[in-house]
Amino acid sequence: MLPFRNFKYPNQALRQNQTFPLFDSGPVSDKAIFIEPTSNHFDLATARGAPSAEKLPPTAPQTILLYAKTQKLSISSNHPTGFMNRxxxxxxxxxxxxxxxxxxxxxxxxxxVPYVPTTPGNETWVDIIINNLDDGAHPFHLHGHSFYVLATHRSEHGWGSYNPYSNTAGQPRPELNLENPVKKDTVSVPRRGYAIIRFKADNVGIWMLHCHVLFHQASGMAMGIQVGGEEVHEEVNTAARSLCRNRT
Ligand SMILES: [Cu+2]
Structure with missing residues (x-):
């Protein structure tokens, strides 16, 4: 079989190495250096962190349930668009x-922007279930907090998502690692699967949660989480407004 061909048509995407100009600074080289795969990686599904000084509660009082998906809809001229829930x-x-x-x-x-209320003197733990309905993984990054990865799952068949509020028969309940989970600020959410993360909401503000593939983020796969403050407030925060002087 001829290389780089799909049936009888040439398909450069089948090359193991691909080069393209990042800047318009000359001809494209066909001499890319192949980077050998290394064993210097670990499987997130079975990774264990160092014993944590923080004691994780058996359950978190608040759970945020999310579904991430890329869709090409005619209403958006078939441009790939990222969705968080709807x-x-x-x-x-x-x-x-x-x-x-x-x-x-x-x-x-x-x-x-889900709201996470906090009360001074009390620890506020929050679970986020990020379901990934796409065929590729999405690395999700949370601003303002590190989090523990309690479980990840990748499905070989079907959607592989997890909704703790549905009674779907046969839906396996994930085993949560509360003893020695890895602590991170970005987690790869496997394709057709999910990640369950837990963070201590101790940093007041509105923080972004987004896929860190930047063109996924730019296409809409991003959202906010409001920690603390008041959910409904009519008094505007003029100090925050003054940070954007050119907009006032
Ligand atoms: Cu992504």
């Missing part, structure tokens, strides 16, 4: 001001 993120449009400086009633439809 929201496609893009920066707040009108008024173009930081969310924290606006009451929720002014946020536009592209903002998905």
């Amino acid at each position: 929201t496609t993120w893009s920066p707040q449009s009108s008024p173009e001001l930081p969310l924290i400086s606006l009451p929720r009633s002014d946020w536009d439809k592209n903002q998905l």
Whole structure:
């Protein structure tokens, strides 16, 4: 069989090495250096962290259930669009001001921002279940907090997502590692699978949670999480607004 061919048609995507110009600075080289795979990696599904000084509670009082998916819809001219649940993120449009400086009633439809209430003196633990309905993994990054990876799952058949609130018969309950989970700020959510992460909400603010493949993020696979403060507030945070002086 001829290399780099799909049936009788040439297909450069079948090359093991591919080169392309990052900058328009000359001809493309066909002499890419092949990087040998190394064994310097670990399987996240079975990874164990160092014994943690933090004692994780058996359950978290709040769970945020998410579904990430890329879709090509005719309503968006078949451009691949990232979704978190039913929201496609893009920066707040009108008024173009930081969310924290606006009451929720002014946020536009592209903002998905679950609220995590906190009370001073009490630890607030939150679980996030990130289901990935796509055929490729998405590395999800949370701002403002590190988190523990309690479980990950990759399905060989079917969707492989997990909803703790559904009674779907036969849905296996994931085993959560509460003893020695790895602590990270980015987790690869396997394709057709999920990651269950837990974080201590001790950093007040509105923090982004997004796929760290930046063109996935730019296509909408991003959202916010509000930690602390008040969910419904009509008093705007003028200090936050003044941070964006050119917008005021
Ligand atoms: Cu992604």
